[in-house]
Every structure is written in C-alpha cells, then in structure tokens.
Amino acid sequence: MDDEGNSTPRPSKSKVILPNLGHELPNPLRFDSYAQPGPSNLSSRVPSTASSVAGSVVNHPARKPLTRRQQLLQRARAHENAGSPLSGIGSEALQSQNPQIKEDILRLIEQYLGEEGYLATKLVLHDEANLKAKERGDRQVQGKNLKRAIMEGDWAEVDLIVSKGPLVRTQNALLYSLYKQQFLEHIEYRELQKAFTLLNKRLKPLEHFQPTPNEFKDLCYLLSAKSVHDAPSFKNWEGVTAARERLVEAFGKMVEGEREEREENVFVPPNRLVTMLEQAVSYQIELSRYRPKDVPVIHSLLQDYTPFVVPNSIANVLEGHTANIKAVRFMGAxxxxxxxxxxxxxVRIWDTSTSNCTTIMRGHRSRIWDVDATTNGDRIASASGDRTVKVWNWQAEEELQRCATTLEGNLGDVYAARWHPMGNHIATGGYDKIVRLFDVESGTILKTFTGHSLSISSVMFNPLGNLIVSGSKDSNVRFWDSVSGLCIRTLNAQLGEVTSVDMSDSYLLTNSRDNSVRLWDVRMLRPLRRFKAHSNTSQNFIRASFAHSSLLVSGSEDGVLYMWDRESSEVLQTLEGHDGIVYGAVWNDKQSLLASYGSxxxxRTWEFDERKDFEFED
Known part of the structure; x- marks a missing residue:
C-alpha cells in the first residue's frame, strides 16, 4: 500500500452552531397569558443510532458539491474553539433552570430507578421530592393571606408577605400589579406625595412589566390629573373595591394555572431517559469527523463520543540527522x-509545525538508543551506547549549559530510559541486564532491580509511578515495585525477545521478535489479543505503542508502519514512506499527529487527510 492509503479522520474538537430552536415565550406582563412552553420535538431533529453511523467519509469537496454532512463538518471546524457540538443547542432549547424542566428530570430519574429495580431509592427520591409539596403548602397559606390583605387594603402586610419569597414564577409582574393598585388608590384619595414616592421607588424599576406600552406613561400623567379616569389606560377603572377584587381574581388564576402544570399525574414514555441518552449519542456520532462502518460501542456517558483517528498521509519530513534514528518522543501534552x-x-529538538530543527545537543560519545521528555517537556533524557544517560535543559541559550547531569553506573549500552511522572527520577535498562532507578538531582542510583537473564530493551513507569515495567531479550516482562525494589509480577509467555513495552490504562502492549504484538490485561496478567502483519525478527529494536487506547502502532523491518484496531485486531492502516527499517512511531493526541522514525x-509526521477516503481493509 502506498502512502495514500485509507484512514479515519481526526477526532472532532469543534462546535456546531445549529438553527435557533427557541420557543415563543408567553407575555410576562399578563397573569392570564402565562403558559409553560411545550417541549421541543428534539427527536425529529436527532437521528437514530442506526442511521447515524451508516455510510462513510465522502470525497473532498474540491470538485463535488458539498453534501449535508460536509456542510455540518465545515461549520463545526469554523467554530473549532467554541466548545462541544452539544453546547449550542443545550443553552437555547433546554432551559435547565426552568422549574418544570427540573421536575421532568426528577420524573425521568424516578422512572429509571423503578425500571432498574431500585425501588427503595425511588421511594426515597419520591419522598424528598415531596418536600417541595410542603413548600407549596406554605405558599398557599401566604397566597390566602395576600388575597385577604389586598381586599382589606393592608399594603404593609402585602409588602411583608411578598418579601418572604416568590409566590409565583412571574413574581415581578405580580409586584408591578400590586404597586400599581396602591398607586391608583393614592391617586383616588389624592395622596399625591405617597403616589409620587411609590412611582419612583417601586414602579419605575418594574416599568418593563407593564401590560400595555403606554400604561406607565399614563401612571406618570395621573400625578397631575384630577381623576384616575383622566388617563386613557384607566378610563374604565371601576374603583378601589372592584379593582382589588379583579387583582385577587387574576392572582388566583395564576396560582391555579401553575398548580395544574405541577400535577404529578404526568405520562412518562417507557425508557424515556435511556431514549434521550441514545439520541444524544447518535447526535454526537453524526457530527463526528469519522463514522465507522459498524455501530461504535459507547462504554461511558461521562464524556462526549469522539472517534479515534487513523492517519493516512505524510504531513512533514524532518531531515537533519546523518545516521539512523533510534528513538523519538513528543515533548509535553x-x-x-x-x-x-x-x-x-x-539529540535534536524539532518544531512540529515548521519541521525545523531548533536545537542540537552534542556530548554523547556513542549512538543514542532512547530519548524521553518530562511531562511538561522542559527536560530531556537520552540513553546512549557510551554507558551514560544525559539530562538536558534544552532551552538553555549556551550549548555548554544544556547538559545538566550525566548519570553513570551502567555497565554497558543503555538501551532505555524513562522519566518518572513526577520528573525527579529516571529508570534505565540496558546490556548489563539491570534496571536502575536514578535520582536526577543528585545523580545517584537509588535502587537496582535484578532478575532478567539477558539485556533489557525497554523500561517504563506506570501512570502512578509506583511500578517500573521492563522488557528483556530473555522473553520476559517484569513488574518492579519502585519503592521496595522487588519484582512483583512476571509475564513469561513470550515467544520471542521483547523489544518494547507500553501501557495504557489497564492494558500492556508488548512487541517481540516473533513477528507479533501482544495485548495484555495487567490486572489479570493474561493475554488478550495478538496482532500480526509486521516484521520483527532481526537484531533491531522494533517498538510498538498505543496511539491511544483504541489504536496500536508498530514499526517494521519491511519499511512499513502498521496500525491495528485494539478490539478487532484488524490492520486499520499501513503507511509507506520510509526508505528502510521503521523502528517505531509515537502519537500526540492534542494534534492527532503521528511521528515515525527509522534507518x-x-x-515523518503523519496526519489524516480528509481528501482520501477511509475503508477498513478486508
């Protein structure tokens, strides 16, 4: 296969701006116009799981009209830094703070608990939710007291009641009506100073809650009018007692309308919560840059679905070394x-965007077998055939100041060196069959780990840093306790010399000189899968690694880079471009970029080029 082989696209980190799905909200100025907006028909906008994963990536739109999917992706990339594809619609269509939506969420959770058999928990939730009923009961008593105070004209009591908390959702509209009634009564009784104060302090801040455009203007006019009826908005005013009765009646209708909306006898379709989650996942798959032939299995709902990327095209070629390259690592996240x-x-530092070599570090007297960088990329470690490991402060301006420490003590070629996750220790392994743990600051050996019978080809720390994993030519993989120095586990089912080890979550990946890469369950210490196709038999350190948890990559002696799907063991992609042996490749998730190196x-850096179709190989 040439370097124009097929591949999957890079994971989407983009946001899609969708059409506005907002509702026509009720008029907040009138009690009798308030109504809860009906639910949006999101199911008609969200594709089913089956339909969302059908089809394959289309050709580049340079010579063909854009398809609907390409248009969506184009819009998504235009908002690359705007967030998740779901964030736009979520903030517009779903008003999560709406009390009705909150009650719906509780109903969905309660139904799911019942369907799954968590009956006791369902009852607890139901009882806790019913505490809201007590709050509603308290509001009913306050409502009755408010009606009485309005009819008696006890406005001090009215102010006291409404200050205790909202009685209705449109509390501000209620306050406007209460203050308006007080104002009109002051005008009727010619208490103009009180009316003026009430207008400025109470009604003016609530002016936008007036039910008609000119009502507040007419209230201002009444301060200089002879009668309430002189203002057009109040020419039909029926007097103090009748106005109070109408205000109480409007308040009662509003409370009754909200009580009907809260009725608990609401039909919830079966499996409604799971159905909505399926719709959300389908939506994410539909808008991802790559949709596989088979429906992907979603193992977690704690983060958005993102497909893995299989590079298919050379991005750049980095030239400058004058001999074969034994190791490459990305620096920092x-x-x-x-x-x-x-x-x-x-040792050379390269800028991945320009492909330029920015720094050259000299000092080793023999070939360099391995390199590694700290988590933040500020320091480099290089393992050499001169029996040393050098620590480099590569950002130092003076070349002589770049080599910060030289770690000595190995009795032969140092084939592997890895930084501890905390950046204070380095583990090494090599020809003398011993794993050593160095303190970087002092340059001293903290511990030695003996047990391998042949040279060590690869070492690494687990993510917590409490274990060192080593692979050896003796066909064994050993797990060492970095504190006690004891070998706590050994994998000895290899059929050939181990040339590399790598770890992701609870999986271990090994490459060995029997032309196979093996995946292991670290917790159970059992083999899971075997991946074949590449060539690894000669005296070379061919290394395999995780591009990410679902994609495996390995170099090969036939000059081809191989990539496998972790679940199916199928070869997803082969990349050709190197002239000679490919020793391995490393992956950077942030850029979805693969870097390979060889003899x-x-x-060579590799990326996904969407102008090339991707199909799984038969």
Whole structure:
C-alpha cells in the first residue's frame, strides 16, 4: 500500500452552531397569558443510532458539491474553539433552570430507578421530592393571606408577605400589579406625595412589566390629573373595591394555572431517559469527523463520543540527522516539539509545525538508543551506547549549559530510559541486564532491580509511578515495585525477545521478535489479543505503542508502519514512506499527529487527510 492509503479522520474538537430552536415565550406582563412552553420535538431533529453511523467519509469537496454532512463538518471546524457540538443547542432549547424542566428530570430519574429495580431509592427520591409539596403548602397559606390583605387594603402586610419569597414564577409582574393598585388608590384619595414616592421607588424599576406600552406613561400623567379616569389606560377603572377584587381574581388564576402544570399525574414514555441518552449519542456520532462502518460501542456517558483517528498521509519530513534514528518522543501534552536520538551521537529538538530543527545537543560519545521528555517537556533524557544517560535543559541559550547531569553506573549500552511522572527520577535498562532507578538531582542510583537473564530493551513507569515495567531479550516482562525494589509480577509467555513495552490504562502492549504484538490485561496478567502483519525478527529494536487506547502502532523491518484496531485486531492502516527499517512511531493526541522514525535518518509526521477516503481493509 502506498502512502495514500485509507484512514479515519481526526477526532472532532469543534462546535456546531445549529438553527435557533427557541420557543415563543408567553407575555410576562399578563397573569392570564402565562403558559409553560411545550417541549421541543428534539427527536425529529436527532437521528437514530442506526442511521447515524451508516455510510462513510465522502470525497473532498474540491470538485463535488458539498453534501449535508460536509456542510455540518465545515461549520463545526469554523467554530473549532467554541466548545462541544452539544453546547449550542443545550443553552437555547433546554432551559435547565426552568422549574418544570427540573421536575421532568426528577420524573425521568424516578422512572429509571423503578425500571432498574431500585425501588427503595425511588421511594426515597419520591419522598424528598415531596418536600417541595410542603413548600407549596406554605405558599398557599401566604397566597390566602395576600388575597385577604389586598381586599382589606393592608399594603404593609402585602409588602411583608411578598418579601418572604416568590409566590409565583412571574413574581415581578405580580409586584408591578400590586404597586400599581396602591398607586391608583393614592391617586383616588389624592395622596399625591405617597403616589409620587411609590412611582419612583417601586414602579419605575418594574416599568418593563407593564401590560400595555403606554400604561406607565399614563401612571406618570395621573400625578397631575384630577381623576384616575383622566388617563386613557384607566378610563374604565371601576374603583378601589372592584379593582382589588379583579387583582385577587387574576392572582388566583395564576396560582391555579401553575398548580395544574405541577400535577404529578404526568405520562412518562417507557425508557424515556435511556431514549434521550441514545439520541444524544447518535447526535454526537453524526457530527463526528469519522463514522465507522459498524455501530461504535459507547462504554461511558461521562464524556462526549469522539472517534479515534487513523492517519493516512505524510504531513512533514524532518531531515537533519546523518545516521539512523533510534528513538523519538513528543515533548509535553501540546506536542509542539519533539526530540529525537540518533546513531550520529546527537539529540535534536524539532518544531512540529515548521519541521525545523531548533536545537542540537552534542556530548554523547556513542549512538543514542532512547530519548524521553518530562511531562511538561522542559527536560530531556537520552540513553546512549557510551554507558551514560544525559539530562538536558534544552532551552538553555549556551550549548555548554544544556547538559545538566550525566548519570553513570551502567555497565554497558543503555538501551532505555524513562522519566518518572513526577520528573525527579529516571529508570534505565540496558546490556548489563539491570534496571536502575536514578535520582536526577543528585545523580545517584537509588535502587537496582535484578532478575532478567539477558539485556533489557525497554523500561517504563506506570501512570502512578509506583511500578517500573521492563522488557528483556530473555522473553520476559517484569513488574518492579519502585519503592521496595522487588519484582512483583512476571509475564513469561513470550515467544520471542521483547523489544518494547507500553501501557495504557489497564492494558500492556508488548512487541517481540516473533513477528507479533501482544495485548495484555495487567490486572489479570493474561493475554488478550495478538496482532500480526509486521516484521520483527532481526537484531533491531522494533517498538510498538498505543496511539491511544483504541489504536496500536508498530514499526517494521519491511519499511512499513502498521496500525491495528485494539478490539478487532484488524490492520486499520499501513503507511509507506520510509526508505528502510521503521523502528517505531509515537502519537500526540492534542494534534492527532503521528511521528515515525527509522534507518533512513528521517522523521515523518503523519496526519489524516480528509481528501482520501477511509475503508477498513478486508
């Protein structure tokens, strides 16, 4: 296969701006116009799971009209830094603070608990939710007291009642009506100073809750009028007692309307919560940059679905080394630089965006077998055939100041070196069959781990840093307690010399000289799958690694880069471009970028090019 082979696209980190799905909200100025908006028909807008994963990536739109999917993706990439694809519609269509929506969520949870058999928990939730009923009962008593105070004209009592908390959702509209009634009574009784104060302090801030455009203007006019009826908005005013009765009646209708909305006898369709989650996942799959042929299995709802990326095209070629390149690592999570070590005895820093070599570090007297960078990328470690590991402060301006420490004590070539996650220790392994743990600051050996019978090809720390994993030519993989120095586990079912080890979550990946890569369950210490196709039999350190948890990548002696799907064991992609042996490749998730290296003294970076279709190989 040439370097224009097929692949999957890069994971989407974009946001899609969808059409406005907002409702026509009720008029907040009138009690009798308030109504809860009906639910949006989201199911008609969200594709089913089956339909959302059908089809494959279309061709590049350069010569063909854009399809609907390409248009969606184009809009998504235009908002690359705007957030998740779901955030736009969520804030517009779903008003999560709406009391009705909150009650609906409780109903969905209560139904799900019942369907799954959590009956006791369902009852607890139901009882706790019914505490709201007591609050509603308290509001009913306050409502009765408010009606009485209005009819008696006890406005001090009215102010006291409404100050205790909202009695209705449109509390401000209620306050406007109460203050308006007081104002009109002051005008009727010619208490103009009180009316003026009430207008400025109470009614003016609530002016936008007036039911008609000119009502507040007419209230202002009444301060200089002879009668309430002189203002057009109040020419039909029936007097103090009748106005109070109408106000009490309007308040009663509003409370009754809200009580009907809260009725608990609401039909919830079966499996409604699961159905909505399926719709959400289908929506995420529909808008992802790559949809596989088979429906993907979603193992977690704690984060949005993102497909894995299978690079299919050369992004850049990094040239500068004069001999084969034994190791490459991205520096830091962003992956803006990468470090390489070569048989030309140099360590080089590369800018991944420009492909330029920005720094050359010299000092080793023999070939460099391995390189590694700290988590934040500020320091480099290089393992060499000169029996040393050098620690580099690569950002130092003076070349002589870049080598911060030289770690000595190995009795032969150092084939592997890895930083501890905390950046204070380095584990090494090599020809002398011993794993050593160095303190970087003092340059001393803290512990030695003995047990391998042949040279060690690869070492690494687990994510917590409490274990060191080593692979050896003796066909064994050993797990060492970094504190006690004891070997606590051994995998000895290998059929060939181990050339690399790598770990992701609870999975261990090993490459060995029997032309196979193996995946292991670390917790159970049992083999899960075997991946074949590449070539690894000669005296080379061919390394395999996780591009991410679902994608495995390995170099090969036939000059091809191989990538497998972790679940199916199928070869998803083969990449050709190197002239000679490919020793391995490393992945940067932030850029969805793969960097491979080999005997041709070149580094190649690979990316997904959507102009090329992707199909699973038969």
């Amino acid at each position: 962003e992956g803006k630089q990468l470090v390489s070590g070569s048989s030309d005895n140099t 041709d003294a070149k580094i």
